[in-house]
Amino acid sequence: MREALDQWDFVLAAYALGGIGTLALVAWSWLAMRAAERRRDETRGR
């Protein structure tokens, strides 16, 4: 007998993974860029 699967569980899991993963990637790259540029600008003033 095949187990009953709720298809929406799989759909929502895939969308959550795509959405959260992409947001995390964008936030990480933006914050890393800002921090690196701030460090570079600080070396100008030293």
Next chain:
Amino acid sequence: MHGFANPARFLRIARWLTPALLLAGLLLTTASLAWGLTGFPAERLQGETARIVVVHVPAAWLGMAGWLTIAVASLAEMVWRHPLAAIAARAAAVPGAAYTALCLASGSIWGRPAWGTWWVWDGRLTSMLVLLFLYFGYIALAQAVDREGGSSRFPAIFGLVGAINIPIIHYSTIWWRSLHQPPSITTGGSAMAPEFLVPVLAATLGFSLLFGGVVLARMRALLAEIQAEARLRRKAFEG
């Protein structure tokens, strides 16, 4: 292409292009994901799980596009000595690996209800997993070269040789028997119904804009680190 070889000119363009790409990408991706969840009916055979195509196809495209970016940038670095090429290749590695992992994960989630299994060792899935390991190898090699001061040609050669996996991924469902379907979207047309095709194309464009914005942000970060280190060394010599 050589017009952008000057880092100052690149930064002038990247300063406004990075937030523009990220903002446009976030808006289009959010709209297309909402469209994928609610904007079309369940598919006749696969039911609701067909909606996963809106996440899975852009992730697969960007996983491969990321490596193509590495390969083209590596070629530009080796042939034309383009000063930003090595930075562009390194910047594409992490987002490329992230979308390859998302492709594998979303495909696995889709495979469970569609095929009855999370994973099979067939040509398409295995070659995509090989791509993820190639990304890990490239990231480790590029970091080691940057840290130890080796030749930047080693990651470039690795990037070019690894590109052989891209046509293997593309043709894997034609060359070998696979549970995975053959390519639905080709240069000759689409096997998808328009109500699925349009949100898939919109999501692909949205995720691609985000990918472009992330690569530019990574390039700016890597360039800033190089400039800061060069300044500190110069001052140390002068002092």
